[in-house]
Amino acid sequence: MNRLHFSPPVAAALAAALLFGASTPFAKQLLRDVSPVLLAGLLYLGSGIGLGLIRLARDRGWRKPVMPAREWLWLLLATGFGGVLAPLALMLGLMTTPAATASLLLNLEAVLTAVIAWVVFRENTDRHIVLGMLAIVAGAVLLAWPDASPATGRLGSGTLLIAGACLGWALDNNFTRKVSATDALFVAGLKGGVAGIVNTGIALALGAALPAAPVLAEAMLVGLLGYGVSLVLFVLALRGLGTARTGAYFSTAPFLGAAIAVFALGEHAAPLFWLAAALMATGVWLHLTERHEHTHTHQTMTHTHRHVHDVHHQHTHDFPWDGREPHSHEHAHAPITHCHPHYPDIHHRHRHDRAA
Numbered sequence: 001m002n003r004l005h006f007s008p009p010v011a012a013a014l015a016a017a018l019l020f021g022a023s024t025p026f027a028k029q030l031l032r033d034v035s036p037v038l039l040a041g042l043l044y045l046g047s048g049i050g051l052g053l054i055r056l057a058r059d060r061g062w063r064k065p066v067m068p069a070r071e072w073l074w075l076l077l078a079t080g081f082g083g084v085l086a087p088l089a090l091m092l093g094l095m096t097t098p099a100a101t102a103s104l105l106l107n108l109e110a111v112l113t114a115v116i117a118w119v120v121f122r123e124n125t126d127r128h129i130v131l132g133m134l135a136i137v138a139g140a141v142l143l144a145w146p147d148a149s150p151a152t153g154r155l156g157s158g159t160l161l162i163a164g165a166c167l168g169w170a171l172d173n174n175f176t177r178k179v180s181a182t183d184a185l186f187v188a189g190l191k192g193g194v195a196g197i198v199n200t201g202i203a204l205a206l207g208a209a210l211p212a213a214p215v216l217a218e219a220m221l222v223g224l225l226g227y228g229v230s231l232v233l234f235v236l237a238l239r240g241l242g243t244a245r246t247g248a249y250f251s252t253a254p255f256l257g258a259a260i261a262v263f264a265l266g267e268h269a270a271p272l273f274w275l276a277a278a279l280m281a282t283g284v285w286l287h288l289t290e291r292h293e294h295t296h297t298h299q300t301m302t303h304t305h306r307h308v309h310d311v312h313h314q315h316t317h318d319f320p321w322d323g324r325e326p327h328s329h330e331h332a333h334a335p336i337t338h339c340h341p342h343y344p345d346i347h348h349r350h351r352h353d354r355a356a
């Protein structure tokens with residue numbers, strides 16, 4: 001019988017999906033008072049400002065982020081594609097695309113995220129992960145199916161724009177993995193702040209007016225929790241699981257949002273809802289029962305992240321240390337060859353001769 005492996009990164013990925021999924025029904029209610037483009041900006045702005053304040057409180061003042069110079073390009077690319085271009089493409093696509101069709105198309109993000117991770121960045125996979133991904137995406141498609149239009153036709157510009165938004169977010173997920181060892185609060189806060197300023201500026205330039213103070217505060221609070229804290233947890237999951245697996249767990253967000261709408265807001269649950277729930281549960285179970293183990297070699301690596309002195313962190317300190325763990329500082333990993341179960345986390349991004 002397969003054993004479940006419910007690790008902290010898995011919990012972080014599912015919690016990120018829960019917060020993001022929960023933000024959808026609340027954001028939908030806010031659309032009665034705020035235009036879509038402006039709401040997108042305010043959600044990101046709430047994320048950036050809120051996480052910035054949390055980081056200031058945690059560090060007791062401004063502290064320069066410790067991040068290698070080579071990682072700034074990855075963070076810039078992730079912010080540009082995922083925080084600016086993708087939301088803009090989505091909003092433009094929604095102008096000419098039915099909402100139900102858009103909901104179906106947005107499931108492309110998880111698939112594209114996994115394909116880019118496997119094909120471009122050579123992240124390892126196996127049958128458990130592929131089947132789990134397919135089950136989760138199939139469940140998400142079923143959730144949107146009752147509202148889908150029977151009309152068919154060739155792809156229009158709106159459809160292509162939404163597909164482009166999914167590609168932008170998929171690239172964002174893979175680029176963010178490259179900086180996932182960096183302070184998650186800083187990464188998520190910077191992405192939210194830049195995206196919030198740009199998208200809010202676009203909305204105001206198009207003639208949108210800021211809503212009343214209570215609505216403004218609610219929108220920014222939803223953004224802080226559903227976009228900001230969710231993104232922090234997503235980055236932590238990337239650090240421990242890799243891109244494809246994190247994206248798969250995060251794909252449960254549509255179901256979690258729908259479940260909140262049903263159980264908390266009293267919406268009707270169609271039979272397809274329960275079928276979708278079963279498919280997504282099966283996909284998550286396949287991921288939780290994955291066991292990836294083989295002999296592998298760690299190459300020399302130097303980086304900075306919070307850690308404890310486990311089997312991968314056997315180093316001395318050239319500065320006074322009070323013995324507290326976890327702690328964060330720049331440290332070097334010496335080459336080591338061993339065998340143990342692992343995910344494609346920040347210490348196990350090695351190549352595979354075959355799918356293990």
